[in-house]
Structure formats: structure tokens, C-alpha cells
Amino acid sequence: MDSSRRSVLKFFGLTALGLAAKPVFNAFAGEHGKSAMHFEKGAEALKAKQWAMVIDTRKFESPDELEPIIEACNKAHNIPRFENKNHEIKWIWETEYHNAFPQMPNRFLSEEAEQRPYLVLCNHCENPPCCRACPTQATFKRESDGIVIMDFHRCIGCRFCMAACPFGSRSFNFRDPRPFIPELNHDYPTRMKGVVEKCNFCAERLAKGLEPACVEASGGAIVFGDLYDPESEVRKLLRENYTIRRKQSLGTEPCVYYIV
Amino acid sequence: MLELAVKGDKKYWAWIVALLAVIGGAFLLYLWQLKFGLGITGMSRDVSWGFYIANFTYLVGVAAGGVMVVLPYYLHDYKAYGRITVLGEFLAIGAIVMCLLFIIVDLGQPMRILNVWLYPTPHSVLFWDTIVLNGYLFLNLVVGWNVLEAERNNVHYQSWLKPFIYISIPWAVSIHTVTAYLYCGLPGRGFWLTAILAPRFLASAFAAGPALLILLCLFVRKISSFDPGREQIQALAKTVAYAICVNVFFFLCEVFVAFYSNIPEHMDHLKYLFAGLHGHGLLVPWMWASLLLMVVGIIMTVNPATRKNETTLAWACVVIIVGTWIDKGLGMISGGFVPNPLHEINEYAPTLPEIGITIGVYAAGALVLTILYKIAVGVKEEVRA
Amino acid sequence: MNDKKYILGGLLIFIVLFAFPFWFNLGKAAPAPKPVLSEKAKAAGKCVMPTEFMRAEHMKLLGIWRRSVVRHAKREFINPEGKQYTMSLQNTCLNCHDNKAQFCDKCHNYASVDVYCWDCHIDKSKGEE
Structure with a gap:
């Protein structure tokens, strides 16, 4: 059962x-x-043991190229846009090398690599400290596919997960976000004030057999797949390229890999 | 014994009414926060805990500090403290009430607070924190109330209280240990990621708690016919002296480890707090003031002349309370969040409504403390009459 | 004791005041509203579960749906008749019941039930929030 x-x-x-x-x-x-009602995964749903992502940063030269990727996510998930920086909500955003990888501040780095824009988002860690911290299991690691996900109905807004995340991947709804959503996507909910939110690896799209919105918008620069399937495209890229992850030394085992 | 709390002179009632007025005003601000969200505070995506949690942390220390009279009396049979243990326990109750209120006002969805017990989660330190805090409140209520009532009736307190009394001693240590574990078990927050955080919290707690208790004792002596006693106050002062020394020592240990190891993640927060980082240094004057106050506190409490003179001792206590409050209440929490995990700097300062709500919580604690102390002092006066 | 009349009088005043909502509203009860079915819902004929069941248990069913979707990654519901639905308040329920104001709010308001569903889930029929 x-x-x-x-x-x-x-x-x-x-x-x-x-x-x-x-x-x-x-x-x-x-x-x-005998069961009278039951629940299933949709037939077309994509399945994996642990979803992972490889971002080929070599394919991005300027922040403008990241814009449509970030926009695709913002639109899909009803991310509000606040004037007040304190209230900002970010699922996936652009940053610089030394912000994405503050523990790898190599001197005299290849100028080209240093000036590239870097995409950062929730790493869907295999040992997520945020899930350890959450007192209500409102954020948890989904057993079926390893996505670190939020149950917004249960979140009490204590923000312990935000303190626990070493990647700054989480945002808090400091006020009702709905009036600040530029263009409402009617197929996806918004959030309410007082709960934490973050990237969900597009769990709602995977259920329909679609890849995450950012992957789709990246034109092949971002690849998504099962980390534990040796035949997956993610594993193929990991085999063939030297990749790094953010703050590997902390042991959280991030599932977002970067080719630099 | 509650009837003792409703027999007071005009000043007493004026104080109660004033506190109620402050609480009422702060409650209106809280209603605004409920309606708008935590956006009325100065907190942000980067500094996601602010004034509320900082004051919560400080007051957990004050509550734990109560054990510094309970332990010598019950464990070492230091008789002199018999007169004031109940003052320590009641101070702990007032402090815990404030802690719980601070947690509640800090929540984004306070209506869902019972989810913590509806979905018990042993791997979350916050879950344990709710247990130790509520447990400590319960222990102090039961022990303080019953021992005081026994004193009033001129009998020895009930024997079944003994286990509760003994449990309350390690329990006091546990509340501040667990509260430190909230912070020090988080990867990627270099400032808090130190095994010495819980001991450091305890050291500052055992300085601030008894210092406040000394002030309360002096106040009680002034306004009532009950004298908590010179010997008791002097003994407490020695506790304060040791604890504040240890607190500063622990801090220096942190400074050594961070700067001798030269690891940026550990140095950056201290640099931010004491020198400013990349041109941001909102807390620099505060942190130096805190350090200075704590050093002055050490000099005043360690030096016998200033410790034995109750006027200078009172000032020493004020200095120590303010110094440790800045250290824990302003520096400890925002210091850990700046710079953020992406090494960006977004500073934090509380907003006026946030400060107003904080004052309201303090007023609520003061109200609880006033009522409890009124009862305790009433009983003491009665017994000695 | 000669305070009897004061005590009884005081009690009486207390009871009268305490019962204020009852006697004030006596005989003024508004009739219970009936949820209005949209054309789409009428055309569909039946809901995901029998009407009687939905009337009594829709909130529990929604709670179970939400747990299944959010926590167990199972988004398809198969009812006892074997019919399959995607579990989504916003995209399945409201798709048929595209008259939230008439279908949901009317009864909730009458019963003074303040649901927080709509803090996040969007009522599509309104077009724009």
C-alpha cells in the first residue's frame, strides 16, 4: 500500500x-x-530517482541571454516584482562568478569565465539542510524524485529554512505578492503572505511530461535529467566535462552542476 | 496568593495601567503586521531574522540566568539564596513569556503555529526549542508557585517538588543550549558555525540574568519592607563577574580562531561587525560600544571596591545588561546574516513598527513580572511581619 | 446574606447579555443558500464523486488531494467508477465550476467559513485578479 x-x-x-x-x-x-479511490502519477509524467541539472555556463556571454530563461520561470510561477529590494522573491536569478562560488575565488581567473553571467537557483541538495531545519516538514525532500519542495499550506513562516540554506535560494513573502505579479499565469497558484518559497524544479511541468521552464527556454544550455541513470543526458555531460558545484565542501550534495 | 496582586497602592496601579497602555498600542501595531505581513519590519530576503529573534535569543539567556540562584540553593545548600530563589524563578517565567511572544510575532503564519506539534519533527531544532521553552515555563511555574505558597503557610514545600526542582537545573542549561543549536548547526553561516556558541550564550546569560536580578533585588528593597539581603546581592555580583569575564574570553577565542586561521568565511562577519565590510558598517559603533561596556562591566564587578558598593554595583549591572544586549540582540543575529551566502551585503535595521511591537512584548513581560513579584514580595512581607 | 437580589439580578443581566446573539437574531435567520451549478457543471452531470459525498466531504477530499499532489507527487485521481481526473482545485474543480462566487462563496459566506484557498489559488472565471 x-x-x-x-x-x-x-x-x-x-x-x-x-x-x-x-x-x-x-x-x-x-x-x-477494496480500494474505492486511488491516486496515481500521470502516464506522461517524467520520472527520476534524483533530478539534476547541468548548466553549461560557456554558452552564456551576457546577462541579456539569461533574461528569457529567468522570465520563463517568473511567468510560469507567478513570481512578483517588488520595488523594495527587501521583499524580493527569486527562484532563479543571475549573479557573478564570485557570488555564485564565493569559496572558489581564484585569482587571475580567465577573464572570459569571470565575466560570464551565472544562473543560480535552489540546488535540490541530496542532504538539504533546509529540510532538516523545518519544524513542520513544510519543506521536504520528495522521496519519489528528490525534489526539495514546499508545502505552502503547512509553512508557518518561521524562516528557519532561509537561515539554513547555504545558497540563499529561499525567499519569504513579506507581503501579499498578488498585486505585484506583472502577468498572472492562471494555471498556477500564487503564494500568500507569510510563507517561504523557492524553485520547485517545475514539479508541475514534470508531472505533465514537460521539462522545467528554464531548461526549455535555455536552448540547450541547461540540461535536466536523472542523476542516477547512467544513460541520462545529465550523466553524459558530467562524464565528458569538468563540472563544479556551489559550496561542495559543505556536504549538502547540490544537484545543480556547472560546466565552466 | 493571586489576591496579593490586586492589593496595591496608586503607583502600582499606575504602572500596571501604563504597561497595559503600551501593550495595547503595540497590539495595534501587531494587528497591522498581521494584515500587511512582516514587510513592515526591516527584515529582508538576506537578513531573514531580525529584532524579534534577536530579543528572543537574549531573553532565553535571561530566563536561563535564573538557575544561578536555584542551583547554589538546592544543589549546594547555599541557604542565603533561599530568600531570593523565587525571584529568580519568577524572572525566568517573565522572560520565557516574552520569548514565546517574540516567536509568535516573528511568524509569517502565526495561526498555524500548532503545526509544530501536529507534525512533530525531531530533526528540527526549532521543534525541540518549543519543547524546552514550554517545559521550562512549566517547571518554574510549578516550583516557584508551590515553594512560595509553602513559605506563606510556614511549612516545608511538598516532597514531590524535589524532582521538578532538580530537573529544572539542567533544563535551564538546555534552553540556551538548544537555542544556540538553532544557529550553530547551520552549514554556510560561518559566524554561527562554532562549537563554542552554546557555551558563549550561556556565559552571556549567566552575566545578564543575574545582573538583572540584582537590579530587581535592589528595587524590591527600595519599594517594600522585604530586603533580599546584602549577602545575596554580593553573591550574585560574583556570579556576574565570573560570567562576564568568561563571556568576553569566549568572544576573544572566536576572534583568535577566525583571524589566526585566516579563513574568510569566519573573518568576514567579525570584520563586518567591528570594522565594516566593503563600506558597510551600520553596527560598528554599536559593537565597539558593546565591547567597551562589557570590559567596563568586568572592571566594575571584579574590582572589590566597586562591587561591594551597591550604587556602583547597580551601575555595573546596567552596563553589563546593555553590553550583552547589544552583543546578542544586535550583533549576533544580523552579524550572522551579513554578508549573505552569496557574499553580498544587505544591512538590516529594525523599523519603527518593529521596535514598537518589540517594546510591547517587553511590556507584556514586565506586566507578568510585576504581578509575580508583587505576589512574591507580598508573601515575603507577610511572613516577616 | 441579603445580597440575594443583587446576585440573582446580576446573573440575569449576565445571561441576557450573554445570549444577545441568540435573541437579537431570533426569527431573522436567512434561508440557507443553494449552490448554483454552472452550465458546464450541469452538462457534466456528475462530479468526481457522488453529489451527496461532495456536499459533505469536499473539504476533506481537497485536503487529501493536496497531500497527494504536493507531498506524494501523485496528481491523478481515479474515482470508484474508474474515471480519472487531474487533482487541481484551480484547473479541474474551477474548470467545471467556473462560477466560484455562486458555487463556493455563497455557502461559505452563509456559514461564515473563511477559507484561505483563494489567497493562492486563482479564480479563473474572474479573468483577472
Whole structure:
């Protein structure tokens, strides 16, 4: 029995203690122990043990080239745009080499590499410190595909995860974001004030068999795939190129790799 | 015993009404924060904890400091403290109430606070923090109240209290240890990532808590016929002297490790706090003031002449309270967030509404403390009459 | 004790004041509203579960949907008849019930139920928020 069905049964098992709830229990669990309703992954959903991303930074020369990639994400996920920098929400954004990799401040770095723009986003770490910190499991590492995801319904807004993230990947809704969304995407929810948010590796697109919005918009510069499938394109790139990750020494095992 | 809290003179009631007025005003500000969101504070994406959590951290220390009278009395049978243990315990209660309020006002979705217990998460330090803080509140309420009531009735306190009393001693250490673990277990925050953070928190707690207690004792003596006692105050002063010395020593240990190892991640935060980084140095004067105050505090409490004179001792306590408050309340939290994980600098300063809400929480704590102390002092006066 | 009349009088005043909402609203109860089905919903004929069930348990079902989608990455719902739906308040429920004001809000308002669904989920029928 899978875990979602188990939680359903647990939930109604408790209420079913009262006889009044019996018909309800039957509707959820089915008569004679046979399942009456169940939940599945969509047939076209993309599956992986651990999603990972390889960003070929050599393919970007100026921040303008990153603009459409970031914009694709912002649009897909209803990211607001605030005048006040304190309230900023960022899922994927552009930064400089020494900000992305502050622990690798090589001197006299190749000018070309140093001046390139770098994309940063949630690393969907294999050992995510944010999930360790969260007191309600509102942010958690999804067992099915390793995405570090948020349950916005459960987040109490304590911001412990923001302190725990060594990559500055998390944003907090300091106010209601809805009035500040330039163009509302009606197929995706917004967030409410008082919760933390961050990149979700486009879990909603993967479920429909689509690659993440940034990958799609990158024209091949960003590759997405299963880290544990030796045949995946991600693994192929990792085999063939020297890659680095942000703050590898912290042991969080980031799943976003950079070819520099 | 509650009836003792409603028998007071005009000054007492004026103070209560004043506190209620402050609480009421701050509550309106809090309603605004609830409606608008935490955007009315100075916090940001980079400095995601601010004044509320900093004051929370400081007050956990004050609460833990109460153990400095409980421990000698119950564990070492230091009889003199018998007169004032309840003052230490009641101070702890007031401080914990403020801690819990600070946590609540800091939450983005306070209505969901029970999610912490609805989905218990042992791998989260915050989960443990809620347990130790509420446990400590409970222990002090039970012990303080019952021991005081026994004193009033002129009997020995109930024997079943003993285990609670003994548990409350390590528990006091635990509240500040767990609170330090909130910060020091986070990878990538070089300023906090130090095994000495919990000991350092405790050292500053055992200086600030008893220092506040000395001031309260002096105040109680002034306004009532109950004298907490010169010997007691002097003993507390020695605790303060040791603790503030250890606190500054621990700080210097941090400075040594950061700068001798020369590791940028560890140095940068200290540089930001004491010298400014890349032209940003909002806290520099504050941090130097804090260090100066703590050093003055050491001189005044270690030097017998100034320690034994209760007027200079009172000033020493004020100096130490302000010094440790700046250290923990201003530097410790924002210092850890600046520079941010991408090594960018976004400074933090609390906004007026944020300060207003903070004052309101302090007023609420003062109200709890006033009522509890009124009761305690009333009982003491009664017993000695 | 001669305070009897004061105590009883005081109690009476307390009870009267305490019961204010009851006697003030006596006989003024508005009739319970009926949710209005949109054309689309009428055309579909049935919901993801039988009407009776939905009426009583929709909030629990939504809670289970949300847990399945967010926490278990399972976004497809198969009802007892074997019919499959994508679990989405915004994109499945509101697709049929494209009259949120008439279908959801009317009853919620009447029952004074303040749901926070719409803080995040978008009512598409309104076009623009």
C-alpha cells in the first residue's frame, strides 16, 4: 500500500471510530477492503530517482541571454516584482562568478569565465539542510524524485529554512505578492503572505511530461535529467566535462552542476 | 496568593495601567503586521531574522540566568539564596513569556503555529526549542508557585517538588543550549558555525540574568519592607563577574580562531561587525560600544571596591545588561546574516513598527513580572511581619 | 446574606447579555443558500464523486488531494467508477465550476467559513485578479 493511501486510511480510520463516519470511510477506502479511490502519477509524467541539472555556463556571454530563461520561470510561477529590494522573491536569478562560488575565488581567473553571467537557483541538495531545519516538514525532500519542495499550506513562516540554506535560494513573502505579479499565469497558484518559497524544479511541468521552464527556454544550455541513470543526458555531460558545484565542501550534495 | 496582586497602592496601579497602555498600542501595531505581513519590519530576503529573534535569543539567556540562584540553593545548600530563589524563578517565567511572544510575532503564519506539534519533527531544532521553552515555563511555574505558597503557610514545600526542582537545573542549561543549536548547526553561516556558541550564550546569560536580578533585588528593597539581603546581592555580583569575564574570553577565542586561521568565511562577519565590510558598517559603533561596556562591566564587578558598593554595583549591572544586549540582540543575529551566502551585503535595521511591537512584548513581560513579584514580595512581607 | 437580589439580578443581566446573539437574531435567520451549478457543471452531470459525498466531504477530499499532489507527487485521481481526473482545485474543480462566487462563496459566506484557498489559488472565471 502506498503512503498516500495509507495516510488516507489513517485519517479516516480515526474518524471511523465514530459510527457516523462509516459511510464516508467506505467511500474512501472501499467496501470489503477494496480500494474505492486511488491516486496515481500521470502516464506522461517524467520520472527520476534524483533530478539534476547541468548548466553549461560557456554558452552564456551576457546577462541579456539569461533574461528569457529567468522570465520563463517568473511567468510560469507567478513570481512578483517588488520595488523594495527587501521583499524580493527569486527562484532563479543571475549573479557573478564570485557570488555564485564565493569559496572558489581564484585569482587571475580567465577573464572570459569571470565575466560570464551565472544562473543560480535552489540546488535540490541530496542532504538539504533546509529540510532538516523545518519544524513542520513544510519543506521536504520528495522521496519519489528528490525534489526539495514546499508545502505552502503547512509553512508557518518561521524562516528557519532561509537561515539554513547555504545558497540563499529561499525567499519569504513579506507581503501579499498578488498585486505585484506583472502577468498572472492562471494555471498556477500564487503564494500568500507569510510563507517561504523557492524553485520547485517545475514539479508541475514534470508531472505533465514537460521539462522545467528554464531548461526549455535555455536552448540547450541547461540540461535536466536523472542523476542516477547512467544513460541520462545529465550523466553524459558530467562524464565528458569538468563540472563544479556551489559550496561542495559543505556536504549538502547540490544537484545543480556547472560546466565552466 | 493571586489576591496579593490586586492589593496595591496608586503607583502600582499606575504602572500596571501604563504597561497595559503600551501593550495595547503595540497590539495595534501587531494587528497591522498581521494584515500587511512582516514587510513592515526591516527584515529582508538576506537578513531573514531580525529584532524579534534577536530579543528572543537574549531573553532565553535571561530566563536561563535564573538557575544561578536555584542551583547554589538546592544543589549546594547555599541557604542565603533561599530568600531570593523565587525571584529568580519568577524572572525566568517573565522572560520565557516574552520569548514565546517574540516567536509568535516573528511568524509569517502565526495561526498555524500548532503545526509544530501536529507534525512533530525531531530533526528540527526549532521543534525541540518549543519543547524546552514550554517545559521550562512549566517547571518554574510549578516550583516557584508551590515553594512560595509553602513559605506563606510556614511549612516545608511538598516532597514531590524535589524532582521538578532538580530537573529544572539542567533544563535551564538546555534552553540556551538548544537555542544556540538553532544557529550553530547551520552549514554556510560561518559566524554561527562554532562549537563554542552554546557555551558563549550561556556565559552571556549567566552575566545578564543575574545582573538583572540584582537590579530587581535592589528595587524590591527600595519599594517594600522585604530586603533580599546584602549577602545575596554580593553573591550574585560574583556570579556576574565570573560570567562576564568568561563571556568576553569566549568572544576573544572566536576572534583568535577566525583571524589566526585566516579563513574568510569566519573573518568576514567579525570584520563586518567591528570594522565594516566593503563600506558597510551600520553596527560598528554599536559593537565597539558593546565591547567597551562589557570590559567596563568586568572592571566594575571584579574590582572589590566597586562591587561591594551597591550604587556602583547597580551601575555595573546596567552596563553589563546593555553590553550583552547589544552583543546578542544586535550583533549576533544580523552579524550572522551579513554578508549573505552569496557574499553580498544587505544591512538590516529594525523599523519603527518593529521596535514598537518589540517594546510591547517587553511590556507584556514586565506586566507578568510585576504581578509575580508583587505576589512574591507580598508573601515575603507577610511572613516577616 | 441579603445580597440575594443583587446576585440573582446580576446573573440575569449576565445571561441576557450573554445570549444577545441568540435573541437579537431570533426569527431573522436567512434561508440557507443553494449552490448554483454552472452550465458546464450541469452538462457534466456528475462530479468526481457522488453529489451527496461532495456536499459533505469536499473539504476533506481537497485536503487529501493536496497531500497527494504536493507531498506524494501523485496528481491523478481515479474515482470508484474508474474515471480519472487531474487533482487541481484551480484547473479541474474551477474548470467545471467556473462560477466560484455562486458555487463556493455563497455557502461559505452563509456559514461564515473563511477559507484561505483563494489567497493562492486563482479564480479563473474572474479573468483577472
